Amino acid sequence: MRKNDYFERNDSVGKITLIYVILIIGCILSLYPVLNILSIALRPGNSIFSSSLKIIPDGATFENFKQAFIKYDLLEWLIHSLIVSGCAALFSVIVSITAAYAFSRFEFRGRKMGMSLLLVTQMFPATMMLLPLYIMLIKLGLTNRYIGLIIVYVSTSIPFNIWMLKGYFDTIPKSLEESAYVDGASIMTAFYKIILPLAKPSVALTALFSFMAGWSEYIVARVIINDSGKLTLPVGLVNMQGQFSTDWGIYSAAALITAIPVMILFVALSKYLVGGLTVGSVKG
Known part of the structure; x- marks a missing residue:
């Protein structure tokens, strides 16, 4: 300066x-x-x-940190949450990217209505839809299974992700793809080789939001997963609180340990987050 x-x-x-x-x-x-x-x-x-x-x-x-793994199944809870949150973030990003690109680049019947409906779904929290979702998962035999929890997380995060990614795709000039089409590239080739690399900041931010939503979510996981051997991290941490007393030293140590994966993810994606935080703010 x-x-x-x-x-x-x-x-x-x-x-x-x-x-x-x-x-x-x-x-x-x-x-x-x-x-x-x-x-x-x-x-x-x-x-x-x-x-x-x-x-x-x-x-x-550091005895409390050791006891968090010895007295409780903290390592298993971490692994379970990593599986659920990682898979939910991966599938959510894949579906959201393709849908957002279609809404951004193509004109088709119901396009504006579709975007409006996606926005309307954000008015209703996941807990409000928990009962019908739970009934649906029971009929599909997906309760007490991670795939059922992943489906819920993916379905609830996709609308917001689509809106965010679409705003970023709108800032990328269409002339880049048109030049690729002139050179003989297909729509998929232009998307994967030109647009997607330019959209890395928004993709990174979307992946981070999707991961954190599943990593810290408690209510849905509490209802869908009842097997004590399949608990995710938020549910496991609440179970550490006793009815009459709680070992706050171990509980605090476990809470700090759970923040480590998110911190690592922040550091790994930090170079993309600054650009991703301005998603859709300027339309070019």
């Missing part, structure tokens, strides 16, 4: 200082709960209810 950039934007020093102060306060408010959970997870069993404000408590230990 050049020295006179601030003056070119007519931003006073006081205004810039105020912005930074607000941002710092916001970061502190956001990080404090996480740091508090970390502090509880690191405390030894005899000082869980300590009133100390230290982030790293006296006698800090």
